[in-house]
Amino acid sequence: MPLVARSGSRAMPELKLFVAPNTCARVPTIALEEIGAPFETSLIRTAANQQNSAEFLKVNPKGKVPTLLIDGVPLTENVAILSWLAGQFPEAKLLPEVSDPLEKVMQTADLAFFAGTVHPVVTRIAMPMKMIPDAPLSFEIVRPKAVEEMRKIMKMINARLEDGPWWYGDHWSVVDGYLFWVWGRITGVGFDVEAFPNIQRHHAMMELRPAVQRAMAREAENIEILKREDLYMAPR
Numbered sequence: 001m002p003l004v005a006r007s008g009s010r011a012m013p014e015l016k017l018f019v020a021p022n023t024c025a026r027v028p029t030i031a032l033e034e035i036g037a038p039f040e041t042s043l044i045r046t047a048a049n050q051q052n053s054a055e056f057l058k059v060n061p062k063g064k065v066p067t068l069l070i071d072g073v074p075l076t077e078n079v080a081i082l083s084w085l086a087g088q089f090p091e092a093k094l095l096p097e098v099s100d101p102l103e104k105v106m107q108t109a110d111l112a113f114f115a116g117t118v119h120p121v122v123t124r125i126a127m128p129m130k131m132i133p134d135a136p137l138s139f140e141i142v143r144p145k146a147v148e149e150m151r152k153i154m155k156m157i158n159a160r161l162e163d164g165p166w167w168y169g170d171h172w173s174v175v176d177g178y179l180f181w182v183w184g185r186i187t188g189v190g191f192d193v194e195a196f197p198n199i200q201r202h203h204a205m206m207e208l209r210p211a212v213q214r215a216m217a218r219e220a221e222n223i224e225i226l227k228r229e230d231l232y233m234a235p236r
């Protein structure tokens with residue numbers, strides 16, 4: 001039984017994405033912009049802990065963005081959201097078309113790698129105070145350890161990008177959107193880019209994509225709203 005009744009069998013579902021600036025909600029925002037279907041974003045004010053408000057917890061009891069409402073039904077977890085979008089809008093080619101079930105599940109492994117392995121390291125670099133509430137200690141201990149771990153990850157990704165501009169060679173995919181968010185988030189707080197020229201090139205190419213520019217413009221609008229409300233937490 002769905003938690004929320006779906007409003008019929010329209011060909012084009014009504015899509016609403018809960019987002020917050022600088023978060024991993026950037027990845028499905030890019031995916032939705034690449035698709036080009038109409039969608040709405042709803043800003044969650046994390047500085048006001050809105051993700052844990054009673055109202056939002058009714059939508060996503062995990063208190064996290066992204067959350068995608070599909071005809072009113074909440075879908076959580078980037079791996080699931082991105083996989084659903086790729087399957088629902090095949091013409092957008094968010095993932096390379098494959099017929100072999102093993103290849104398909106390898107794409108899931110790639111998304112899961114970013115969500116389950118890379119993202120927690122991003123959090124330790126970008127928000128170390130989530131691990132140890134004592135801010136000076138978290139920046140002195142948690143961040144450097146995570147940076148060390150991230151260098152290993154980025155070395156592997158940089159080598160992978162030797163064979164082509166994108167994660168899947170010549171085929172752009174939403175996995176590139178994931179890398180774009182990770183790289184932007186860690187370099188935004190000082191991660192050293194020098195040893196990773198292929199990822200720098202990847203990031204520059206991503207910035208040229210109109211869909212990425214539209215996604216970033218949506219985020220910039222939300223940053224302005226938060227600044228006006230004195231609720232913007234700039235990366236540091």
Ligand SMILES: N[C@@H](CCC(=O)N[C@@H](CS)C(=O)NCC(=O)O)C(=O)O
Nearest residue numbers: 023024051063064065066077078115
């Ligand atoms: N496993 C989730 C992680 C989602 C997640 O951690 N989102 C963060 C932003 S990047 C969030 O909502 N943080 C708010 C909080 O933890 O209070 C996914 O991949 O979608």
